[in-house]
Amino acid sequence: MLKEQEINLIELIDRFHDEDKCRRYLEGLRWPDGLTCPRCGSNKISRIKTRNQLDCHSCRYRYSVTAGTIFHDSHLPLWKWFVAVYLIVESKKGISGNQLKRSLGVTYKTAWYLAHRIRAALKEVDAQLLKGIVEVDETYVGGHMEGEGRGYKGNKTVVVGAFQRNGNICLQVVRGTDRETLHGFIRENVSGDTQAIYTDEWPAYRGIADEDTEHETVKHREKEWARDEVHTNSLENVWSLLKRSIIGSYHQVSAKHLDAYLDELEFRFNNRENPHMFRDAMCKLLVANNLPYAKLIAEA
Numbered sequence: 001m002l003k004e005q006e007i008n009l010i011e012l013i014d015r016f017h018d019e020d021k022c023r024r025y026l027e028g029l030r031w032p033d034g035l036t037c038p039r040c041g042s043n044k045i046s047r048i049k050t051r052n053q054l055d056c057h058s059c060r061y062r063y064s065v066t067a068g069t070i071f072h073d074s075h076l077p078l079w080k081w082f083v084a085v086y087l088i089v090e091s092k093k094g095i096s097g098n099q100l101k102r103s104l105g106v107t108y109k110t111a112w113y114l115a116h117r118i119r120a121a122l123k124e125v126d127a128q129l130l131k132g133i134v135e136v137d138e139t140y141v142g143g144h145m146e147g148e149g150r151g152y153k154g155n156k157t158v159v160v161g162a163f164q165r166n167g168n169i170c171l172q173v174v175r176g177t178d179r180e181t182l183h184g185f186i187r188e189n190v191s192g193d194t195q196a197i198y199t200d201e202w203p204a205y206r207g208i209a210d211e212d213t214e215h216e217t218v219k220h221r222e223k224e225w226a227r228d229e230v231h232t233n234s235l236e237n238v239w240s241l242l243k244r245s246i247i248g249s250y251h252q253v254s255a256k257h258l259d260a261y262l263d264e265l266e267f268r269f270n271n272r273e274n275p276h277m278f279r280d281a282m283c284k285l286l287v288a289n290n291l292p293y294a295k296l297i298a299e300a
């Protein structure tokens with residue numbers, strides 16, 4: 001999974017240490033064919049340097065590259081946003097609020113809120129359905145659970161995942177490991193005519209096959225972890241990455257925020273070979289809706 005790195009941290013700071021350079025970069029992403037008026041579409045635009053604004057000669061609309069974006073209401077300098085996005089997308093296991101706080105020289109609350117806004121922006125909205133050979137598996141995160149059989153949830157949160165061989169993953173917090181929930185997850189995220197679905201022997205997966213989709217299982221209970229091509233090892237690797245991130249970087253993740261961490265992990269995983277991951281993340285931030293702090297801290 002080696003990828004050519006687009007930019008390293010030193011280059012990032014070198015390129016984006018001042019506000020103006022950050023603005024120029026965002027302008028390039030937002031208007032790749034040259035500055036354009038968002039109101040009338042004209043490209044006769046000049047800069048009002050003292051105000052970080054752009055001025056349309058055709059309709060006299062004055063605007064800034066960050067207007068209407070999540071950067072706009074933020075009191076943070078743009079370079080801190082840039083570094084935060086970089087640290088989040090480029091660190092394999094993610095970055096904790098405390099680490100972000102220290103790296104950016106901001107309060108913990110600011111770092112925490114910033115990271116959540118970035119995660120929300122990275123969330124994949126119209127993800128393509130997975131197809132081909134797809135592994136599906138579930139895992140339990142958080143809480144304590146000892147001496148109980150599978151299916152016992154206790155105070156743990158259930159995460160289900162699907163992984164398209166050589167492709168993307170899709171991860172989601174679900175309410176249980178029952179048939180209705182697991183089948184529902186598969187229907188929503190895996191193409192109906194996918195070639196094959198591989199799971200373990202958990203009975204709730206039964207009946208997922210149809211005329212154009214095979215269902216193969218590995219019998220984990222009988223210590224069978226793989227039968228030729230049939231295994232769910234790719235997802236096992238994702239679960240161990242998820243658990244190491246939670247233990248190593250996030251320490252403790254509430255069930256309420258787990259979905260957001262899954263979105264972040266999904267973005268990193270699905271862009272694992274994308275040399276333009278940072279740029280693509282910035283593009284997503286430019287079009288993202290803001291996530292109000294009050295909504296974030298509201299009770300689930």
Ligand SMILES: [Zn+2]
Nearest residue numbers: 037040056059
């Ligand atoms: Zn205009």
